[in-house]
Amino acid sequence: MAQVHARQLLGAYALFKDFEPAVLDALLQLSRVVRASAGDILFREGAPASSYLLVMQGKVEILRFGANGDEKIFGLLGEGQVAADAAMFMPHGRYPMTARAQGSAQVCLLGRQQLHECCRRYPDLALRLLAQLSQRVYQRVNEVDWVISSSAAQRLAVYMLNLAGPVGREINMPVNQRQLAARLGMRPETLNRLFSKWQEDGWISGRQRDWTLLDAEALQQVAGDSRRLF
Amino acid sequence: MAQVHARQLLGAYALFKDFEPAVLDALLQLSRVVRASAGDILFREGAPASSYLLVMQGKVEILRFGANGDEKIFGLLGEGQVAADAAMFMPHGRYPMTARAQGSAQVCLLGRQQLHECCRRYPDLALRLLAQLSQRVYQRVNEVDWVISSSAAQRLAVYMLNLAGPVGREINMPVNQRQLAARLGMRPETLNRLFSKWQEDGWISGRQRDWTLLDAEALQQVAGDSRRLF
Structure with missing residues (x-):
């Protein structure tokens, strides 16, 4: 069965x-x-x-x-x-x-x-496996490139926008804040500071793993031109 | 021919x-x-x-x-x-x-x-290509992991030690300092500051692309336990 x-x-x-x-x-x-x-x-x-x-x-x-x-x-x-x-x-x-x-x-x-x-x-x-692995090499190279050239705020903005998807507003994060900070390469205090600042500015609201995007456009501005064309 | x-x-x-x-x-x-x-x-x-x-x-x-x-x-x-x-x-x-x-x-x-x-x-x-590509996925994943969890000083120390090889002292960098800073994910001023500090401390000497490692052990200390076991 x-x-x-x-x-x-x-x-x-x-x-x-x-x-x-x-x-x-x-x-x-x-x-x-x-x-x-x-x-x-x-x-x-x-x-x-x-x-x-x-x-x-x-x-x-x-x-x-x-x-x-x-x-x-x-x-x-x-x-x-x-x-x-x-x-x-x-x-x-x-x-x-x-x-x-x-x-x-x-x-x-x-x-x-x-x-x-x-x-x-x-x-x-x-050949399908070769396509899949070469695609992963490509994604990882882009990730290295992006992590090296981005700010903590950019990485958090892109992470939240990706989780929300094209029309979403509600986000449930799959990791806790300590793990999120480690994943995005910033100190937990930096992550906290960004969350607080963006809440004050009215861009997001929520706590711990559950967030609502109130102003996705503002986050897009922070994220900047970080998405690759292909 | x-x-x-x-x-x-x-x-x-x-x-x-x-x-x-x-x-x-x-x-x-x-x-x-x-x-x-x-x-x-x-x-x-x-x-x-x-x-x-x-x-x-x-x-x-x-x-x-x-x-x-x-x-x-x-x-x-x-x-x-x-x-x-x-x-x-x-x-x-x-x-x-x-x-x-x-x-x-x-x-x-x-x-x-x-x-x-x-x-x-x-x-x-x-199968050989699959081995090669999966190895590259592995290396890139490690690179992302390392870049996210390392400091600017650690990245520069590892970069110089890798260029020098196991017994080398003389380094000729394949990139200029502006390119090196971009590659290692730090501002050019940070790179400059590290080079000056390490020269003052007597760890390295040189200029531009040509450097000599005077105290590789000190750099190893900075690099820390960054090499993976396999």
Whole structure:
């Protein structure tokens, strides 16, 4: 039953969509479905990367621990999303980050070897993976470029606008303020100061993780010309 | 003659090493050798990415222009190095950066279509490319992580130590100070202040692009525990 669900989700994931059923069969060979409780570690940074992960239910956080023990949350994955697929090809053969269940969750662990084998047998899959990885290289290069040339206020404005989407006003942040400050490369006090200032100016209102954008245009002004054309 | 040289260099590049001669033949089909003078643009950010580039002679800078017209230099490639291979797979089909000859140079332009075709015919090539791209994703993720959590002094110390290598003392920087400040995400005044301070402290001596590390251990201390274990 769980395997059927895993197969449906995997077949709906952009990378594996519209392939013949044999490809999904091969990918799912020796896979296993695992239940996790809040806080369970699904894989750990530095451990041998033998399988990648499909979220079947619940949420999975992707994170690293800083030298001072602080958590840095890099992503939050929901149902049907995949983690550590790139790690299956990294020459060092280790997980570059830690995956942890946010609440209770169900995931499917899929084998590295099966993925490699499918890339050999189905060149279209290899080419799709190349497209996906090159796109990620591109996004990361842009991120480095942007982080280096932006101010703390710009990074926070872009982060809030991205969360809100094109028409949204209500924002629920997936991380707490301490984690947000770490993620955006600013001190927690700087983040606090920006929130206070923007509330005084009537641009935003809210607290902790829940915010409303009252003046998205003002935030756009702060964000500036930071979006790339392609 | 030039084509023979291109073939030798391509066959020595890690990605294409030890493949049967037919693979190199296929990759080099319809390739062309181009001579460039200092400052010539070899490809431009945003233009359709139809070919990747092998440096045969001279140096090629990889850069972007900032919104204010400032140049940001991302890399400097020498003989036998390849640029824009990842761009051949990016879904947007455009060059993510600009390539410019630093002095007089000779390059070989190789076709996107031939590379795709070889990935289909030789799965080992596709898997090597996947390894290379996933490694780059990993490096870029680490770079974002590091840039966000480091100080200006840490970034400069790591940059100088990396240039010097394990036993080196003499450094020749591939970029000028304005470009270096942009690359390391600090204001030119901050860079100046760090150079002055470290000279006063007797850690480094030099000017402009030429520096000597007098006390690499002190710089290691500043750099801190910034290197990852794998």
